[in-house]
Amino acid sequence: MAEATVSVPLEVYRFQPGRDRVPRYQRYTVELTPHTPVLSALLRVRAEIDPTLSLRYSCRSAICGSCAMQINSKSRLACETPVGPEIERHGRIVVEPMANQPVVRDLVVNQKPFWDRYESIEPHLKPDPDHPMPVGRPTSMSPQEVERFHDTPRCIACASCYSACPAVGADPEFPGPMALAKLYRFVVDPRDGGHQDRLVRIQASGLWLCLRCHLCTDSCPKNVRPSERIRDLKEMAIAVQGATEAGSRHAVGFKENLKGAGLLNEMRLARATLGLGGFAGQLGQGIRLWRKKPEVARRPHPIEGMAELDQIYAALDKGDEK
Amino acid sequence: MPSHEVVVVGAGLAGQRAALAAVEAGRDVALVSKLHPLRSHSGAAQGGINAAVGAEDSVDAHIFDTVKGSDYLGDQDAIEFFCREAGPTVVEMEHFGTIFSRSEDGALARRPFGGAHFPRTVYAADRTGLALLQALWERLGSERFTLYDEWDLTRVVVREGAVQGIVAFDRKGGEFAEIAAKSVVLATGPAGRIYAKTTNAHSCTGDGIAAAYDAGAALKDLEFVQFHPTALLESSILITEGARGEGGLLKNRSGERFMSRYAPHVLELASRDVVSRAIVTEVAEGRGFSGPYGGYVNLELMHLGEERIESRLTEICDYARRFAGIDPVKEPIPVYPAQHYMMGGIGTDIHGATSVPGLFAAGEAACVSIHGANRLGGNSLLETLVFGKQAGLAAAAHAERASAPSLRASDLEEATAPLRAWSSRKDGEDPSLLRAEMQQAMAVHAGIYRNEADMLEGLRKVRALKQRFENVRVVDQSGVYNLNLTDALETGHMLELAEVILVGAYARTESRGAHARTDYPKRDDARWMRHTIAERSPDGPKLSYTPVAVTSYQPTERVY
Numbered sequence: 109m110a111e112a113t114v115s116v117p118l119e120v121y122r123f124q125p126g127r128d129r130v131p132r133y134q135r136y137t138v139e140l141t142p143h144t145p146v147l148s149a150l151l152r153v154r155a156e157i158d159p160t161l162s163l164r165y166s167c168r169s170a171i172c173g174s175c176a177m178q179i180n181s182k183s184r185l186a187c188e189t190p191v192g193p194e195i196e197r198h199g200r201i202v203v204e205p206m207a208n209q210p211v212v213r214d215l216v217v218n219q220k221p222f223w224d225r226y227e228s229i230e231p232h233l234k235p236d237p238d239h240p241m242p243v244g245r246p247t248s249m250s251p252q253e254v255e256r257f258h259d260t261p262r263c264i265a266c267a268s269c270y271s272a273c274p275a276v277g278a279d280p281e282f283p284g285p286m287a288l289a290k291l292y293r294f295v296v297d298p299r300d301g302g303h304q305d306r307l308v309r310i311q312a313s314g315l316w317l318c319l320r321c322h323l324c325t326d327s328c329p330k331n332v333r334p335s336e337r338i339r340d341l342k343e344m345a346i347a348v349q350g351a352t353e354a355g356s357r358h359a360v361g362f363k364e365n366l367k368g369a370g371l372l373n374e375m376r377l378a379r380a381t382l383g384l385g386g387f388a389g390q391l392g393q394g395i396r397l398w399r400k401k402p403e404v405a406r407r408p409h410p411i412e413g414m415a416e417l418d419q420i421y422a423a424l425d426k427g428d429e430k
Numbered sequence: 431m432p433s434h435e436v437v438v439v440g441a442g443l444a445g446q447r448a449a450l451a452a453v454e455a456g457r458d459v460a461l462v463s464k465l466h467p468l469r470s471h472s473g474a475a476q477g478g479i480n481a482a483v484g485a486e487d488s489v490d491a492h493i494f495d496t497v498k499g500s501d502y503l504g505d506q507d508a509i510e511f512f513c514r515e516a517g518p519t520v521v522e523m524e525h526f527g528t529i530f531s532r533s534e535d536g537a538l539a540r541r542p543f544g545g546a547h548f549p550r551t552v553y554a555a556d557r558t559g560l561a562l563l564q565a566l567w568e569r570l571g572s573e574r575f576t577l578y579d580e581w582d583l584t585r586v587v588v589r590e591g592a593v594q595g596i597v598a599f600d601r602k603g604g605e606f607a608e609i610a611a612k613s614v615v616l617a618t619g620p621a622g623r624i625y626a627k628t629t630n631a632h633s634c635t636g637d638g639i640a641a642a643y644d645a646g647a648a649l650k651d652l653e654f655v656q657f658h659p660t661a662l663l664e665s666s667i668l669i670t671e672g673a674r675g676e677g678g679l680l681k682n683r684s685g686e687r688f689m690s691r692y693a694p695h696v697l698e699l700a701s702r703d704v705v706s707r708a709i710v711t712e713v714a715e716g717r718g719f720s721g722p723y724g725g726y727v728n729l730e731l732m733h734l735g736e737e738r739i740e741s742r743l744t745e746i747c748d749y750a751r752r753f754a755g756i757d758p759v760k761e762p763i764p765v766y767p768a769q770h771y772m773m774g775g776i777g778t779d780i781h782g783a784t785s786v787p788g789l790f791a792a793g794e795a796a797c798v799s800i801h802g803a804n805r806l807g808g809n810s811l812l813e814t815l816v817f818g819k820q821a822g823l824a825a826a827a828h829a830e831r832a833s834a835p836s837l838r839a840s841d842l843e844e845a846t847a848p849l850r851a852w853s854s855r856k857d858g859e860d861p862s863l864l865r866a867e868m869q870q871a872m873a874v875h876a877g878i879y880r881n882e883a884d885m886l887e888g889l890r891k892v893r894a895l896k897q898r899f900e901n902v903r904v905v906d907q908s909g910v911y912n913l914n915l916t917d918a919l920e921t922g923h924m925l926e927l928a929e930v931i932l933v934g935a936y937a938r939t940e941s942r943g944a945h946a947r948t949d950y951p952k953r954d955d956a957r958w959m960r961h962t963i964a965e966r967s968p969d970g971p972k973l974s975y976t977p978v979a980v981t982s983y984q985p986t987e988r989v990y
Contacts, residue, residue, distance in 0.1 A: 111722055124910060143755060155862040159914040160906040167631040169667045169749060171560060172469040188752045212602055213911040219466070232568040233527040246524040248536035254529065261529045261554070261561060262744070265468050299527065 111141040116149050116191045120161065121204040124213045131211075133202070134158075142192025146201060147175050149191055150215075163215040170329055173266030177215050178204040183268040183327045206271035222267050225276075225283045229291040229310070236301025247299050260293040260337060262330040269324035269334050275317050282317040283310075285324035285334030292337040295344060304348055311345040316355020318342075357381050367421055370411035374404045431837060434460040434576065435829040436822075437596055437611035439583050439638055442470035443559070443811065444793025444818035445617030446566045448782075449575055451822025452615075457829050459575040460609060462598060464633055464916075466579045467567050471619055471631040472793075472814060475559025476670035476745065477543065478551035479523075479815075480808035481516035484540055487548040489513050494983060496809060499545040499701050500773075500802025501943035502959060502985035503651070503978055508780050508798045510981065512809075515816045520552055523815065528565040530554050531742070541675040541742075543807045545701035545990070549675075551808040556670050556745045559811060566815075578609070582919055583637045585845040586614055586645040586789060587837060593788030594835040596641075597845040599919070604909025606846045612832040613825035616642055616776060616791040617818060624924045624931070625769035625877075626869035629661050629668040638795045640923035642776040643930070648785040649964045649971075650777035650797040652927065653934035656805055656944050657878050658770030659705035662754045663723040666768035669746050671807040673763075674698040676742055679730045680709070681762070682717040688727070693990035700990035703804045703944045706767040710878050719764065728762035767878060771810060773801040773944065774934075777963060782821025788828055792821035799961065802978075803943020852918050858903025861918040868895050868921070868928055876932055881949045885936045892928045893970075899925055926966075933971045934962045955985050 116138050123131035136153045147165055154161050164174040168187045175186040180198045183206055194201045209217035241247060269285035270276055276284045283291070291310060294300050315338070324334040342359065351360040361380025365372055375394065379387040398405050411417070436452040438445045441463035452459045463470065482492040492513040497504055520538070524530060531539040531553050543551040554561035578598070584606070585597040595610035621636025622628040643649055659680075660669040674680070680698050682688045692708040693700030700708075712718045713725035720726075731739050736759045740747060743758070750756045750763050776791035778784055778798055784791055793814040800813060852858075868891075875888025899922060906914035940954035941947050959978050964971040 124908060127908065145753075154913070155860075155866070159860055159862065159904075159917065160908070160912075162911045162913055166465055166469055166633045167471065167474050168665065169474065169753070171474045171557070171745070172465070172471070172631060174465070174469050213908070216911050218602075223466075227571070232572045241525045244518075244521065246521050246530075246538050249532050250536050251532050251534060254532050257529060261564070262557065264473070264560070293529075297527070297529075299525075 111143070113139045113141050114192065114195065116140050116195065117200040118149060118153065119200055119202045120150070120153075120214070122161070122214050123211055125211060140191060142195075143190045145187050146179055146189045146191055146194070146203065147186035149201070150186060150203065162213045171264060173264035176206055176266040176268045176271065178206060178271065183207070183271040185266060185268070185329045188329060206267060208271055208273065208276045209267070219267060222270050222284070226265070226287045226290065228283055229287045230302070230306070231290050231294070233294065233297065233300050234302035236299065239301070241299065249298060253298055256296040257293055258337065259331050259333060260289050263289060263332045264330055266329065268327045268329060272323040272327040274321060274323070275319050279317050282314045285338065288315070288318070288341060289332050289334040289337045292341055295341065307341070307345045307348045310341065311349060311353055311356060315341055315345060316353055354381050354386075357383070366417070368410070369408040370414050370417050371408035373408060431608050431610055432460070433595075433610035433835065434458050435611070436460070436613045436615065436825045437462060437609055438615040438617060438822070439463070439596065440617035440619060440793070440795065441465070441467035441579070442472035442617065442619055442793065443562055443566060443814035444795075444821070445615065446570050447815050447818030448615045448617055448790075448792055448822030448825065450566070450570050450573065451819045452826040453573045453575050455823060455826035457826045460578060460611070461575055462578040462581050462583065462596070462609065464580060464582050464637070467577070468563060470563060471634055472811070473560040473563040474631060474668070475811050476556045476668060477672035477675065478541060478553030478558045478808050479520060479562070479811040480543070480546070480550050480806070481520040481552055481812070482513070482548070482550055483517055483520065483538060483552065484548055484550065487550055489516070491547050492516065492550060495546050496800065496806060497983045498988055499804055499806040500800070501804055501953065501988055502955070502983070503654075503802030503942060503961070504800050505798065505979035506981040506983060507979045509800050511780050512800045512813070512816055516812055519812060519815045523562055523565060526565045526569040528554065528561050530561065541672055542699060543675050544671055544699045544705065545806045546808070551672070551675065553672065555741070556672050556743045562811060562815070582916055583618065583641055584849065584919060586616070586641045587841050587845070588645045588786055588789070589836065591787060592832070593786060594841070595837045597842055599915065601911050601916070604912065606842060606849070608837050608842045610835040610837040612829040612835055613788050613790060615782065615821050615825045616789070616795050617793045617821070618795045620772045620794040621924055621927045622769050622772070623920070624868065624872050624928050626873040627661070627666045628769035629658055629666055630769065635920035635924055636927045637920065637923050638791070639776055640926050642784060642786075642789065642791065643926060643966050645789065646786055646966065647789055648777045649774065649930055651774035651799060651934070651962050652772070652930045652964060653938055653962060654773035654803050654944050655769060655876070655931065656702055656771035656773060657706045657767040659702055659709055659767050660729050660765040661768035661770075662749065663721070663726055663764050663766055665753050667749050667753050668770070669729060669749070669763060669765055670743070671702070673729060673731060673743055673746060676731075676738065677734050680705070681728045681730055682712045683719050684717065688712050688717065696990050701804055701806060703946070704990055706878055707946060709765075709767055713766070721764065724766065726764040726766045729765045730762045731758045732760065732762070771805055773797065773799070773803065773805055778821070780817070780820060781824040782817055783824055788832060790821040790825045792817040803945060849915070849919070852902055852904040853907065853915070855901070855903045858901045859898055860905070861902050861914070861921040864895050864899055864902065865917070865921045865924065868892060868925060871895070872928055872931070876935055878946060880935055880945070880947050882936065885932055889929070889932045889936065892925065892932060896925050896929065930964045930971045934964060934973065937973055938962065959985065
């Protein structure tokens, strides 16, 4: 017995810049089993209803990264998103192109900016003059060293994370989650000679623009967890170079600031983040704030359970991650 | 008009490796592909790449296994070259940055694969193709060349017996354009989408093979089509041979490891043609399971334990869960064979040279031949890199001596006039309808088991579809990203190749490797130990035959 089919109501974004004045949403209905992927539904539309619908697709098995699009407002691979749960949750399936990339036509976006940001992190092994590759044989690498890559080698460059990331849209200097996960992959590679330079460069150019919202990790179809690797890069950058940027100084300042009382001292944090000069520039705003809320300038009283926090800090300073 | 010394079409592993070799040789290189290079189908290869790097293994053993796997149709001189290059090729890819799986001693980890005497398959979990593709793109990306991504190849222009360049459709720009070249390398992959059930990506439509055929190049051994034993049922998504390499078992409905009756020595690790026929036979004789998506057998991994399954077979766990609703840690995976690989292709020598001066080919689009009648798992990734490099070097050398290409505006006009007629027509058939009928016909008439009557019927259907294709219609009137036009281009290419497959298979009255005829069940070395050559003529494919190169191993009966 074949599985019963359901009616799949699709609302698909249609737009061709230069030809159409505004985008429109076109409705199609196809009959499919609930476990059928959205990609198959769209291909059914192309084959049987409307051959003018345009989209990217190739492998249909979540390995080529072509068919990322927004399905009911979430960036996902169409080939591995079944129609049934989408209809149950939303009553319909709204299909739109990925965000943060200009539309070429319908669901096809221009990925040049995405690839350019990927290139910006210099995604290739740099020779290590101290440890040249062995001649005629592979580099020795332990399984533990391979584990340091985490799941970054699984990245299929689908750009789901790039589409989901608010920092990508806000700042062209931010390389984006995929590029940073790729950077991490080179930084932890024992064969790469560029570790320190890579960390110094990225600390000064975009690393701290990450908002830590974890939408990249949430949208990744391959469990690459870019936000966790970005966190690792931040830690490594500070370890290599100290806190040289407002972002890293803020992170270190935040940690130090909480010591002693368990509450933030905003004035001290601003000074730590911006440095003395930057802090002086913000003095006018600080005074206005102080007039309304005088407590911001006071040293906070220690919180309840401060002893426990002290223990956490002691463990942290010893480098005990547990 | 853009002009380059070397134009490489196809940006998977073979194309990228060819481009790298040509760039390193100092040539001005263009890389043209219908996909972004990182989206190429090479990235879908799972199980691994063969290299006799283990202490117990040897290049000679790799050579013998490949010759035997080919059912003695592989050219032994080419296989010797190929296997000798394996070690250096894998080392080079490791140095480019490939993240391979490792054994405890820090060496490259290896797993057993079908038809191999020793664990010879170097791997990166079950995403070896992706790992290699990433590393090669990273390496190539630091060189200077011109990328034309999302361009569909429509023609290779040959005049006065030599290549002058290509005509292609720029999807994003929405226009046909010419690119002049002294040398053209075709690395466009297979045409698996000729079949209804295939593990291949939608993009695998044989564009380069069809363009070479159209340009007068000889195709070789196209009738040898590999069916992978273990694909998921409905989607035909590949479940790697590595699953059996790691210890996975095939069982029929009564729980029997049925491979003991077909390959008593190596069971599940017999070569692919043998395992695929065994599964089809089990189901046909009522010993398989049946379900809404047809008959199947079970692939069991549960006994391997969760940790090993999750760490070494990460991707296929995802596939089974997401695409079949099966958790391989807890339950068997239902599998059935699906089209997977084309042993045949554009005929080349070991330097990638075709029968047309200036035209080269490599990878699955080409046929050297090293796979003969049946390819061993783990040899295709190796082939892309070994012969991609050779083709790139040869194309660069040819470009150095060749005179400037003479491509004319009339070439573009001539190549595209019939294609533009598709769009101006007021009625006609949609290409996807014709494609679907072709896929069904090939599945039924040119599948795992073949016979004369079936193939004649298939040929009749394919020729009728070619007639109907004369009246194909492209409804989409937009230039930009017009996939309706791409559909028509691809369908036209596949129909040409479907005919070549059938004509070659019909003529070959024996069973060898993946070509299994119920009416000629025995291998016939006296008559058929030779390659099929197909060239285009007004009356369809014109066949001729060339001898197989034999150096060390005389053909014997093939038992696993």
